[in-house]
Amino acid sequence: MSEAHLSEKEIQAFAIDQAHSPVHWTTHVNQCITCQHSVATYKLIFHEIKQQPAVAFDFDLAKLVVAQLPKPKAIGSSVLLMVLSWLTFLALSFGAVCYVLRGQFFNFIVTEPLINLLIVISASLLFLGLLLDVWMKFQEKIKVIDHIKLQH
Numbered sequence: 001m002s003e004a005h006l007s008e009k010e011i012q013a014f015a016i017d018q019a020h021s022p023v024h025w026t027t028h029v030n031q032c033i034t035c036q037h038s039v040a041t042y043k044l045i046f047h048e049i050k051q052q053p054a055v056a057f058d059f060d061l062a063k064l065v066v067a068q069l070p071k072p073k074a075i076g077s078s079v080l081l082m083v084l085s086w087l088t089f090l091a092l093s094f095g096a097v098c099y100v101l102r103g104q105f106f107n108f109i110v111t112e113p114l115i116n117l118l119i120v121i122s123a124s125l126l127f128l129g130l131l132l133d134v135w136m137k138f139q140e141k142i143k144v145i146d147h148i149k150l151q152h
């Protein structure tokens with residue numbers, strides 16, 4: 001018999017699946033009364049655990065979890081933000097093209113006041129988009145704070 005007893009982890013593994021345990025564990029347990037008692041104790045514990053009825057809640061856990069999930073966002077404000085983004089992109093693109101080609105092809109159409117107007121429109125749309133984005137984030141945070149307040 002080897003001197004060292006099996007560790008707690010090895011004894012538990014042996015108690016769970018004796019057939020697939022290493023041979024030297026089986027040899028030791030067959031010769032060691034202390035380890036045999038430990039294995040018997042763990043087998044009894046595991047058997048009793050299996051006899052326990054499955055845990056069941058007396059409330060609807062899924063319903064409570066679903067109630068905690070964040071609600072989907074309203075589509076209206078995000079669509080408006082997307083439209084503003086596209087308008088800004090188009091105005092900036094058109095303005096950039098006009099600026100690059102200002103002395104070549106568009107002399108009769110593209111005048112300096114038109115380019116200034118495009119810059120003002122682009123800046124305004126950009127400002128509105130950023131303002132809307134800040135407002136939407138603010139509203140989300142307020143909703144979270146209200147939700148936390150309701151829970152307490």
Ligand SMILES: [Zn+2]
Nearest residue numbers: 005006032035
């Ligand atoms: Zn032992």
